[in-house]
Amino acid sequence: MTGIICINKGKDITSFGVCAKVRGITKEKKCGHTGTLDPMATGVLPVMLGGATRFLDFLPESDKSYRASFILGKTTDTLDITGNVTGEYEVNVCKEDVLNALSNFRGKIMQVPPMYSAVSVNGKRLYDLARQGIEVEREAREVEVKLLELVSENEGEYTIDVFCSKGTYIRTIIDDLGRKLGCGAVMTSLIRTKAMGFDLKDCITIEELQRRKDENIGFDDILIPLDKALCDYEKLIVSDAQSVRFKNGGALDIKRIKHKVVLNVLYRVYSPKGEFLGLGKAEDDELKAKRIFVSR
Secondary structure (H helix, E strand, O other): OOEEEEEEEOOOOOHHHHHHHHHHHHOOOOEEEOOOOOOOOEEEEEEEEHHHHHHHHHOOOOOEEEEEEEEEOEEEOOOEOOOOEEEEOOOOOOHHHHHHHHHHHOEEEEEOOOOOOOOEEOOEEHHHHHHOOOOOOOOOEEEEEEEEEEEEEEOOEEEEEEEEOOOOOHHHHHHHHHHHHOOOEEEEEEEEEEEOOEEHHHOEOHHHHHHHHHOOOOOHHHOEOHHHHHOOOEEEEOOHHHHHHHHOOOOEEHHHOOOOOOOOOEEEEEOOOOOEEEEEEEEOOEEEEEEEOOOO
C-alpha cells in the first residue's frame, strides 16, 4: 500500500504512536508522519505509507493552520496545561488588551523554541533534556505568522486561529503573549486544522480506520496519491521511452525533453499516460532522478 492517509489525531497519543497504530491496522510496514503534533494536540496528521515514505525528505515546506485556546494568569514548564505550574498571577487585563497584544505577533517574528519540543541542540532532543531537568540556551528563529485572530472568549478562556509557517510553536506565541500582558498565559487546547495542503475534511480517525479493517471495507477510497502532497513542484511530462529510462534510474537528456526545463529545479515527472514516475532535477544537461516512485 503506497500513498497518504490523513489522520485526525486524537488526544493523549504521540505522532509516533499514531504511525504505530496505522501500521498495525493496515499491515503496511513502512509508515511515517509528516510533522509532529504534541500528545495533547489533535487534528491533521498526514501519514505516509509504503513507497511514499521515500519522499519524506522531499516534501515541500508548507504553512499550517491551528485553532488554539488559552487562559491567562498561569505559566507551566511545558507552556501548556499538561505541565507543572511555574507561576500564578493576578489578571488585570480585558479582551481589548488581548486583542491589542496579539498585534505584536503577526508577520515575521523571532521565536525561541520551547524546551519541551523535538528541536535538536548538539544532537540531543530538547524534550529529552527537559525531562532531565536540564535547560539549555536556544537560539531564536524567524517564523512567519500570516494570520492571528481572536475567535472567542468564554469565561476567561480565549480561542485564536493561527495560520503560520512551518516550525512555528503556538505554545510559544501564547507564552510570549502572556509575558506581553504581564500576567502569564498557558495553552489549554490545540487543533491543527490544515497541514501539507490537507484539512480536517480529508482526515479519518484511528477508530474509523480500525472499523474499516474490522468490516473489510478497505482503505483504497481514503488513500491519497503521493503526488498530491508534491503539487508545489511543477509537473513535467516525458515520452514513453524517457519514462522507461527514468523509472530505471537513468538520467534524461534535457534537449530531448519537449517541455522547458529549468536548471536546479525539482519536477514531478509523469509519463504521457499520467503515471507519476518520481522527482527529477535538472543538473548540467540532464534531468536526473532524485526519487523514483515505486507503488508497491
